[in-house]
Amino acid sequence: MHKVIYDTDPGVDDAMALLFLHRHPDIDLLGVTTVFGNASVETTTRNALFLKREWGIPCPVAKGASVTFDPSRQERAWPTWVHGVNGLGDIDVPETVDISPDPRPAYQFIIDTVRANPGEVTLVAVGRMTNLALALKHDPDIARLVKDVVIMGGSFYVPGNVSPVAEANIHGDPEAADVVMTAAWKVVVVGLDVTAVTTMSRSYLGEMAKSGGKSVQLLNDLSQSYIDFYKHAVEDGMMVHDSCACVYVVAPELFETITGSVRVVCGGIADGQTIVKPDGKRFPPGDWDNLPSQIVCTGIQSEKVIDLIRDAILTA
Secondary structure (H helix, E strand, O other): OEEEEEEEOOOHHHHHHHHHHHHOOOEEEEEEEEOOOOOOHHHHHHHHHHHHHHHOOOOOEEOOOOOOOOOOOOOOOOOHHHHOOOOOOOOOOOOOOOOOOEOOOHHHHHHHHHHHOOOOEEEEEOOOOHHHHHHHHHOHHHHHOOOEEEEEOOOOOOOOOOOOOEOHHHHOOHHHHHHHHHOOOOEEEEOHHHHOOOEEEHHHHHHHHHHHHHHHHHHHHHHHHHHHHHHHOOOOEEEOHHHHHHHHHHOHHHEEEEEEEEEEOOOOOOOOEEEEEEOOOOOOOOOOOOOOOEEEEEEEOHHHHHHHHHHHHOOO
């Protein structure tokens, strides 16, 4: 059984990944921590609480960071054209939800939960890495107590999606991402190299909704405008970025990977670029030396991943 804390900014693809984690029989979802990104942290937290209520998810939700790890960074506009003004495809969501979040800030929830389960917790982070960086800042020793960290973010051998070289989650807080990538824990980076080629069609999701009842119908409803957004890149479907990271937790054999130290560019025209120095490649001394070797996904069995997502979500 995989004990998971899900760090997220719901977000349409975040919602699918949440339902996957909640329903997969080999995952014990210990908590959801929220971060700003696809919308403000007030909105992403409200969305997480709404989905917790609608889907009967028992774990706590802890509200996280509202600004970047380096507070001097200027905030960018929320991507309302991707996830809608309310972050969930502009379906009807109440302004407030009759559930309260955990009283602890997200970084403290992460620290406390990891310390209560040493060596057992996987952090699945599919938004900006701010909460994870804050947890390391407040308690550096948790790095050796975390089982592993699986993130959706970055692009290595393919273009970015918010600049020619940068992926949105990393670009949103590069300093936090660099802290996470260079910390003394095992990180698996599930980036655009594999998520951009893993798509679910509108009809496939629609068939899931027909057999999945009210919960999957809600997922289908909130995904429609997101599918419309992707018409420039996908034929009547959507990229399931965040669910790919969740699938890695239970089925790493569906991914091809390389290993090496990873750094994030902070500033300049390549702001947010993720760069891996593959193990075994020799260079003169530089900024990749004496850093932990992380895992970078470079290939994926997309059809098997999509089917696994479906099978887990339809496990009521």
